[in-house]
Amino acid sequence: MLIERRVDFTHGYRMRCENCGAGNWLSADEYAGSPDAMMVCSECKEDFQFGRRVIELRDPDDAALGDSMLPQPAWYHTTTHPEWPPASKPLSDQEIRHYRAGLPPEEFERRRQVDENQALHIGTYEAALESMLRRMTEQDDRQSAFYLHRVRLGHGLQIEPGYRDENKVPAAKITSTTLADEGVDVIRYVNAYESMGSISLAVVRGAIESTQMIALPLPRLVTKPSNLTTEQIQTFRADVRSIRSKHAIGAADSLKSPTPLDRLRQRAYERPGGPPLLEPNEAYKVLRDMADFVADQYLDGVSPVIRDDFLHALHRPEPADGDEVDLAWLSKFIGLAALLTRPDEVQQLLSARPWRAVTA
Ligand SMILES: [Zn+2]
Incomplete structure (x- = not known):
């Protein structure tokens, strides 16, 4: 039985003070209303600039932080692929042409390895939907058809302890090969882009047991x-x-x-x-x-x-x-x-x- 976590599109953010390292709470209203993205640290009283760069884990009690709990909640992903995750993800002809034109042969091969072996990313319901909004804004996907996938993880997974800070160590761009080399199926990271401050996962394909899918938007x-x-x-x-x-x-x-x-x-x-x-x-x-x-x-x-x-x-x-x-x-x-x-x-x-x- 999958657990659904409470969905919250009103959440605020915890920002790390650049001077003393203290976590500072910022409401969404304050975030949106600040003309210069500056805030005063409640600890050291210095001004600092807030944003993705200093985002911290929003909920230190997040159930997903426990290894035995991690496979229990439903995880989500939005994509333009109705059947996800695909068994393999070869570069498109257009991408090959683009990379070939701009890169020396060895570099092209390295790039292909990285791109074709990206780990899969899943997150909270909120993170998955914000990811779709970002793609619609940034990647010429405004008119694309999107699909929402609900993900059930398998059992007996090798999970990296703790969580990574996406701003400091690779997480969002990590490959399945790297995960396999490190002997893990799943890493947690604090998402600095979607539903900032929430826990997302980078996983190998084998970590996903099954998925449910609906096409968006929902006419009903x-x-x-x-x-x-x-x-x-x-x-x-x-x-x-x-x-x-x-x-x-x-x-x-x-x-x-x-x-x-x-x-x-x-x-x-x-x-x-x-x-x-x-x-x-x-x-x-x-x-x-x-x-x-x-x-x-x-x-x-x-x-x-x-x-x-x-x-x-x-x-x-x-x-x-x-x-x-x-x-x-x-x-x-x-x-x-x-x-x-x-x-x-x-x-x-x-x-x-x-x-x-x-x-x-
Ligand atoms: Zn401070």
Whole structure:
């Protein structure tokens, strides 16, 4: 019987003071609200900069720290592969071309060994979902289909004692070969990226007994009665439409005789994903308000840090988009937000799925 740990998307962080080494608690509100990422140490009273670099284990009583407890909780992973973990992970033709072009032959071979033998990474429910958000933001996976896997570990595993600090020793990039050389199936590490401060595991494939999988987002959770009334949605769409047409007229006008400022503005808006260099114009403001409004409705109870990550990953519609894009965006937003706000239902859906044995 797998144990489900309490899912918490409101958590704060423990930061290590750079001067005296003391752990300092920082709430998610303080994290998100700090303009310069500085905090005062409660021990030595010195200022220090907080962030991933000085993240500490969030919960010193985490059940996963006990060797006999470690296989008992459910572990999670998100990926674009419906069947995970794959038996082997050869580099794609594109990656081979890319590496060959940039590396001498011996270095290419070494790189291939490392990349093709990456250990598998599993973590808490929160870490798995934050990992998906990060991939959607950073790795051109915004439009990819993602899958959530629930993982059951095997028994009799060789577990490295204690945990690693991802900032100090290799953990996130470790290979299965290295784990095998060190005689372990599992290492724990404090995740400095996803659900910062939580325990994640790097494991060899043989450590995983079986998995359950669901495709994301979950249509069943989208079709439930929404918090937004039809009227609210109509009003918003009308607002956005009207602003869009004004924007289109403005853009056409400025093309007739663009001023240097127009050109600068246009360049700023054309940067993919980047925030405009100049004050956002009206169209951007309305779209940002729309995203914030929807986030208020659907990410209730989610910390401002994770809410920001979510909004970045979803990337709101552009002024040049239309109604259809807005609706697709809204539907995706609602479906993915449900993963954060209704984890119990997600876990029930997973429970209805068959376990797939991971065999050699
Ligand atoms: Zn200190």
